Amino acid sequence: VLHSPLSRLDPTVLEVLRLGAYQLLAMRSVPAYAAVSQAVEQAREAAGDGAAALVNAVLRNLRAAGDGPARFPDAAADPLGFLETWGSHPRWLLERWLARWPLDEVRALVEANNRRPETYLVPLEVEPAEAIRILAAAGLEAEAVGEGTACVRLAEGVSPRDALAVLPRAIVQDPAAHLVTRYADVPEGTKVADLCAAPGGKALPVAHRSAYTLAADRSATRLRMLRDNARRTGRFLGLVVADALRPPLRGVDVVLLDVPCTGTGTLQRRPDARWRLRPAALEALVRVQGRMLDAAAELLPPGGLLVYSTCSLEPEENEIQLEAFLARHAEFSVEPTGAVPGQYLDAFGRLLVLPQRTGFDGAFAARLRRAA
């Protein structure tokens, strides 16, 4: 409802407008007249009478428009403009997604990203039904997610801290991330190295089946989180601060490589991330991921298993990255598994979880077997 670009506005006045708009449209506890008059006074104090008049006009207009998309580009006439503004997503990301999916699917993704995220627990030692009984006995409501995820969804208002207090051998994790672990299908009794392990979402569940799990990460701070999670869940793993580009290891059967990525599959949980992400960051990450894959491949003996995963939706980090790896490493091939329901697998036996189809986060993973 402003007639000049936001960039021309005094930054303090812009903040006042933002706070006022938030109070008017989202914070039902503040009466509209109070929100407007408070903002007008703040603008007057910060930038004088002209700013006060502007804030008054803009907020009154905004209030008249209501909290729907009335003042936004029309969804039918200008779908990209609508998704960019009303949907609050950068145009470059939308354009990438529109090149791959039909408009209604991109719209579903934008809506999924703007929904309040659910909180899920993965019980490590009991079935979801038993976890739900334990939580209920403590007055904490939860329900099974089903669909092969082995997760439970906490009811709105149930704090994960309270849930972990009665069910310590569990981790807080989205079903998409847990599907990666299930898809990895690490054989029992193997020696596993997780090269990007912190805070342990994959390493902790795997540690239960493996003979030994080494959890490595470049970040000591994040490894400390993993150590705390290991203590709570009663898991034994080796911890090492190490660079996945130069892993100081030998003699493992399985390598997990849950690489740093753009995280475009988890935008629902990180509302600011979409606006901080830049195309150049994608390019840089793709290069690092490729080098990490090469380093991980070096570690594995014939017959070894490499599990590559991301929480990105971008093909450069997923399918294209993988095809480039397989072109460089003819000794590896994708090995499908029946450990997750077929609805999460693509035609090549790779894991693909999409927020717009599942309501979960997004995830991609590939099991890569080195020829014996």
Ligand SMILES: C[S@@+](CC[C@H](N)C(=O)[O-])C[C@H]1O[C@@H](n2cnc3c(N)ncnc32)[C@H](O)[C@@H]1O
């Ligand atoms: C996607 S997160 C891993 C999440 C973890 N696997 C889980 O499920 O909880 C990526 C991790 O890679 C680590 N990382 C980034 N660059 C690295 C590098 N060069 N070597 C080792 N770890 C790195 C980050 O510190 C971060 O913890």
